[in-house]
Amino acid sequence: MTKKLTFFDWALYVTTAAMALLWLIPLLWMVATAFRPETSPVGTGSWLWGGSFTLHNFTRAWTTAPFATYYRNTFVIVTGILAMQMVTITLGGYVFARMNFRGKDLLFLLFLLQLMLPAEALVVPNYNTMDKLGLVNTRLAIMLPYVASAMGTFLMRQTFKQIPRDLEEAAVIDGANHLQILWRVFIPIVRPTLAAFALTSISFHWNNFFWPLIITNTNNVRPLTVGLALFTKASEAGADWSLITAGTLMVVAPLLIAFFLFQQQFINSFMRSGIK
Amino acid sequence: MAHPAPAVGAAGNPNKRRAPSFNWGPYLLLLPSLILLAVFTLWPMVASGYLALFTANMAHKVPVYNGIANFKDLFTSDLFIKAFKNTLLFAVVTIPASVVLAMWLATQLNRKLRSVAIVRAAFFYPTMLPLVSAAAVWSFFYNPSYGPVNLAIKLFGGATHNWLGDPKTALPAIMLVSIWKDAGYFMIFFLAGLQSLPSDLFEAAELDGASRWQQFWRITFPLLSPTTLFVATLSLINAFKTMDQIFVMTGGGPENATQTLLYFIYQQTFEFMDRGTGAAASAVLIVILLAVAVFNQFYVDKKVHYD
16 A cells, blocks of 8 residues: 655645644643743743743642642542442443343433433433432532443443353353352453443543532532632633643643553543444 | 444344343342432433423522423523524534544544654544633633734734634634544544445555545545544534533623523523523423434434444
């Protein structure tokens, strides 16, 4: 498949590369501003990369808003959701792939419904439910609506379906029950799928904003995204962009660094979660 | 993450052999998921439809039944109509823009080279950012006095503009953020689609002297149609979910130029404490999304096949 590069090819390459650069500008600018003294941020006064390097903006941001608390909350929420999802999607995927029972199609439809309706559309009634349960302004309330995951269940179902039946026959003959088979025979095989799902789940919930915004009303339970949005709105008035970019960078850095290190894994798992 | 399932048939292959028998087993194993889905997916649909029939605001702490008055009010409310129109406009612009861009990027980047991987990352990384932080950065970009957008325009001798402050340009400016954010994400689905195309088709076309332009329109584009439809649906759902950028960048203004359905729901329910109106607007949104899903299930299942 080697072809001679025409002028047209080169024009396309250059266009794509230029666009890639354009796409990167927000990130580059964010990094550049965050590490510069607040008196001479990028684009205001002195030109681009000149000027000195400082970490002062980060210490300022860290003390202006309770980022340590936000970090802890995001961590608890993300790992809590993931841990519970691992259980629900493994069980659900196994049942839908390997068992026949009355009402299977109907229950499958219930899962499908979750895929069709983004959680954002349901915030008003879900808020009322949390209110009735007395869970408003708790981290548990942020987690609960996402613990059952149709997407994860379908992913696991596909994976279980691809495993040959012979594998569990031996275990059945040995008299093992479903849970034992699941634990001993299947979990080791489906681990890669669980890992791929984990990447999308972590990314999604690290970045999730709308539901945590409305279900929380004090900083001690707010995650990073909500904290950052409120912080940004407060600092925007003062046009303190070095502070805003430092705060933003603190929020996005863990995921972004992980992405640049494990690009292929992230892209693959995002792809799988979309197309089954 | 709520995605529409492109090709998940409920009627899968029935298992050939019976599973070891105990009847309560499957229900018990599904129980955690079923309870959560019932409470946080099924019930909310019913509940928002029900609450929509009541007046429930600051003046009526205890909801008062009022029939379909909330819906009547909605469809005669300028603000709701505006939010509705803006959401549709958002969809009409961002869907084709991001789908075409993503498809084009995928065709350009469908090579296994290290340099290509880096360029791909440049387009994909916005997917890893929370919308609120992307919105914060873009707010600065659009800043009227020292934002890079205006600086660049000045450099080329153009007239500067208050992009987010002008009702005419505020919504398009936010659309641009969404396109920037989504193009790389959608691109990966087209990349997967391209890699699944049979290469002998292209070799045959090449032998027949088909130009690359013809190859694209006669082979690539039709064969990618399932992916295109899937990505367009994702994009449509994103348009209806538009809220985070609005919250950070404009707060629905100026002059309600950036009101969207979801922002309207948020404001009515949680800022103005009018839960009845919020529930009615939620019901409208739910019906729209269900209609999209049903259309998709039928259309995708009937017209398009890939496994």
